Amino acid sequence: MREFDASAYGRNIADVYDATVEDLPTGPAVERLYELAEGGAVLEFGIGTGRLALPLAARGLTVAGIDGSAEMVEVLRGKPGGDLIPVEVGDFTATRVEGEFALVVLAINTIFALPSQDAQVACFRNAAAHLRPGGRFVVEAWIPDLGAFRDRSSLRLLSLTEDVALAEAARLFPADQMMQTTKIRMTSGGVRLLPANHRYAWPGELDLMARLAGMEREHRWSDWSAAAFTDDSRAHVSVYRR
Numbered sequence: 400m401r402e403f404d405a406s407a408y409g410r411n412i413a414d415v416y417d418a419t420v421e422d423l424p425t426g427p428a429v430e431r432l433y434e435l436a437e438g439g440a441v442l443e444f445g446i447g448t449g450r451l452a453l454p455l456a457a458r459g460l461t462v463a464g465i466d467g468s469a470e471m472v473e474v475l476r477g478k479p480g481g482d483l484i485p486v487e488v489g490d491f492t493a494t495r496v497e498g499e500f501a502l503v504v505l506a507i508n509t510i511f512a513l514p515s516q517d518a519q520v521a522c523f524r525n526a527a528a529h530l531r532p533g534g535r536f537v538v539e540a541w542i543p544d545l546g547a548f549r550d551r552s553s554l555r556l557l558s559l560t561e562d563v564a565l566a567e568a569a570r571l572f573p574a575d576q577m578m579q580t581t582k583i584r585m586t587s588g589g590v591r592l593l594p595a596n597h598r599y600a601w602p603g604e605l606d607l608m609a610r611l612a613g614m615e616r617e618h619r620w621s622d623w624s625a626a627a628f629t630d631d632s633r634a635h636v637s638v639y640r641r
């Protein structure tokens with residue numbers, strides 16, 4: 400696998416990113432984050448094109464962001480209100496933003512975009528360093544489903560409309576907890592490959608990272624609507640408190 404570059408994912412996907420996340424439950428996520436912020440300032444790690452940040456700011460919260468990709472931030476800047484959100488371009492394992500926050504958010508499995516356990520621990524520590532005492536770090540991630548792989552590889556259809564077919568090819572490297580994935584976006588204009596590698600971790604490992612960073616888990620839900628986390632949950636929204 401290639402060396403880690405925090406700007407690579409966004410550089411490759413920025414122009415079509417919004418179309419790939421159209422089906423995500425953004426409304427419930429914004430509602431939950433708004434409640435958890437309790438009126439305080441929000442910092443989003445991997446703010447991207449502002450899917451969550453813009454509606455949170457529109458509801459009156461102070462919002463800032465960090466993102467590795469100038470291209471993603473440019474898309475954010477082109478949206479109404481996007482130029483009012485301060486964003487640092489850099490790696491969220493180490494980049495610091497001025498101020499103290501009530502909530503730090505890291506959505507859609509982006510914790511797994513970091514290439515190693517060390518980098519993920521650094522991310523938890525950087526989140527804690529931005530939080531006021533009692534502030535919250537919210538992580539959304541999937542549960543690794545190794546049973547979905549045959550011979551350590553998988554190819555699955557993610558979505559299908561008359562205009563766009565989105566599939567994902569993935570390969571598993573269990574010894575390193577790594578998954579190499581490429582989304583394949585097929586339209587009448589051609590085929591786009593959207594690579595994203597993951598260093599996956601089970602929820603319990605993330606809980607330990609939080610402890611190393613001086614935080615304790617307050618909630619774990621299976622989605623943004625606060626549905627119970629169960630044996631069958633395929634994803635989690637975890638809330639850690641400093």
Ligand SMILES: C[S@@+](CC[C@H](N)C(=O)[O-])C[C@H]1O[C@@H](n2cnc3c(N)ncnc32)[C@H](O)[C@@H]1O
Nearest residue numbers: 405409445446447450466467468471490491506
């Ligand atoms: C899947 S997108 C999520 C965007 C947005 N949070 C959302 O919910 O739609 C992940 C974002 O994280 C950024 N990113 C990935 N790794 C990063 C890193 N190490 N440091 C900073 N940004 C990173 C990418 O550039 C991208 O904008």
